[in-house]
Amino acid sequence: MHLDPFELHRPLSVEETVRLAGQWAGQFDYLAGGTDLLPNYKMHINLKPHVIALDAVAELAGHSLERVGAMERLAVLERDREFLSTYPAVADALREVATPLVRESGTVGGNLLVETRCFFFNQSYFWRASLGFCLKADGDRCHVVPQKERCYATFSGDLAPTFLVLNAEVELAGPDGRRRIPLSELYDARGDGIRRLTTRPGELLVAVHLPPESRSLRGRYRKLRVRPSYDFPELGVAVAGRWEGDRVTALSLALGGVEPYPRRFDELTAPLVGENLSEDRLKALAESVTRAVRPVHNTFLLPDYRRRMVGVYVRRAVTEAKEGTAA
Numbered sequence: 001m002h003l004d005p006f007e008l009h010r011p012l013s014v015e016e017t018v019r020l021a022g023q024w025a026g027q028f029d030y031l032a033g034g035t036d037l038l039p040n041y042k043m044h045i046n047l048k049p050h051v052i053a054l055d056a057v058a059e060l061a062g063h064s065l066e067r068v069g070a071m072e073r074l075a076v077l078e079r080d081r082e083f084l085s086t087y088p089a090v091a092d093a094l095r096e097v098a099t100p101l102v103r104e105s106g107t108v109g110g111n112l113l114v115e116t117r118c119f120f121f122n123q124s125y126f127w128r129a130s131l132g133f134c135l136k137a138d139g140d141r142c143h144v145v146p147q148k149e150r151c152y153a154t155f156s157g158d159l160a161p162t163f164l165v166l167n168a169e170v171e172l173a174g175p176d177g178r179r180r181i182p183l184s185e186l187y188d189a190r191g192d193g194i195r196r197l198t199t200r201p202g203e204l205l206v207a208v209h210l211p212p213e214s215r216s217l218r219g220r221y222r223k224l225r226v227r228p229s230y231d232f233p234e235l236g237v238a239v240a241g242r243w244e245g246d247r248v249t250a251l252s253l254a255l256g257g258v259e260p261y262p263r264r265f266d267e268l269t270a271p272l273v274g275e276n277l278s279e280d281r282l283k284a285l286a287e288s289v290t291r292a293v294r295p296v297h298n299t300f301l302l303p304d305y306r307r308r309m310v311g312v313y314v315r316r317a318v319t320e321a322k323e324g325t326a327a
């Protein structure tokens with residue numbers, strides 16, 4: 001596999017970046033660490049003639065407890081002990097993204113915007129050609145759920161569920177200016193699965209903002225994958241909460257790895273706030289989340305198994321978050 005030629009642009013500021021984005025509208029991709037984009041390019045998936053590299057844009061770098069720049073490397077965050085102890089769910093997720101080598105290049109922005117995955121999509125051009133391609137690249141039908149309108153590729157980033165339960169916001173910049181939205185609104189749950197984000201044309205992710213209240217939450221992230229040293233999540237469960245004894249005073253839960261977008265379950269956790277989180281209530285929560293998700297057969301593990309594991313992982317993650325159990 002080889003990379004086809006493209007024109008590389010290397011802006012120095014956010015303003016210059018979005019100007020280039022306006023100029024090459026629809027004909028470019030942003031490049032962060034490249035650990036997701038470049039393997040896809042090598043497989044000739046949705047190639048663009050222009051690539052805008054973000055590594056020299058100073059404003060996208062660095063992190064604090066309040067703000068994480070989109071270009072911050074996962075490995076740099078992973079080495080910040082204060083950040084890890086403040087946000088235990090994020091710490092769990094960071095340690096389990098890919099391999100240490102990938103985390104040296106991979107960035108927070110790239111992780112939040114990582115392309116969705118499917119057994120029929122993450123394949124070489126020749127493999128996909130032999131099957132007749134699919135909706136998400138070069139074709140007009142889905143091989144997983146046979147129809148021609150919707151893609152069910154799975155959102156497989158580890159960080160998104162953990163930032164979702166911390167009520168993170170994202171700062172975006174585009175040809176029409178800057179804005180800040182809740183991370184939960186970044187993912188297009190009503191889209192067709194191909195358009196998977198609510199971003200406007202050319203919009204760039206500048207940073208993730210974490211509200212001060214999120215620092216007092218106890219959290220946990222539990223990930224199911226085939227090879228613990230390497231693989232994408234087949235399921236990821238993030239929890240953040242506050243407890244007074246057995247009484248829960250704040251609770252949020254989010255899942256990744258099972259559907260085309262990461263998803264919070266506020267409608268199921270909100271009624272528990274103010275209650276004692278007994279074994280029975282926790283079991284009922286786990287069962288409700290299990291009923292609410294619909295994995296399809298496009299990753300390695302069977303959807304029925306992944307779905308059954310949702311309940312197991314929800315109970316584990318909530319219990320461990322409450323107890324503050326170390327990973």
Ligand SMILES: Cc1cc2nc3c(=O)[nH]c(=O)nc-3n(C[C@H](O)[C@H](O)[C@H](O)COP(=O)(O)OP(=O)(O)OC[C@H]3O[C@@H](n4cnc5c(N)ncnc54)[C@H](O)[C@@H]3O)c2cc1C
Nearest residue numbers: 032033034035036037098106107109110111157158205232
């Ligand atoms: C072997 C292997 C295993 C992996 N395992 C995991 C895993 O277990 N968990 C996991 O979460 N990921 C995994 N990944 C995927 C990937 O490495 C990570 O998600 C990584 O964090 C992606 O970051 P990046 O900077 O390399 O993104 P890139 O590849 O540079 O970009 C990813 C996407 O985001 C867009 N993008 C990047 N930054 C911005 C920005 N600031 N604004 C707008 N768009 C942007 C790009 O255009 C591209 O579409 C794995 C990858 C490999 C190769």
Ligand code: SF4
Nearest residue numbers: 118134142151152153
């Ligand atoms: S879910 Fe269907 S359309 Fe989407 S990548 Fe897989 S085969 Fe293609």
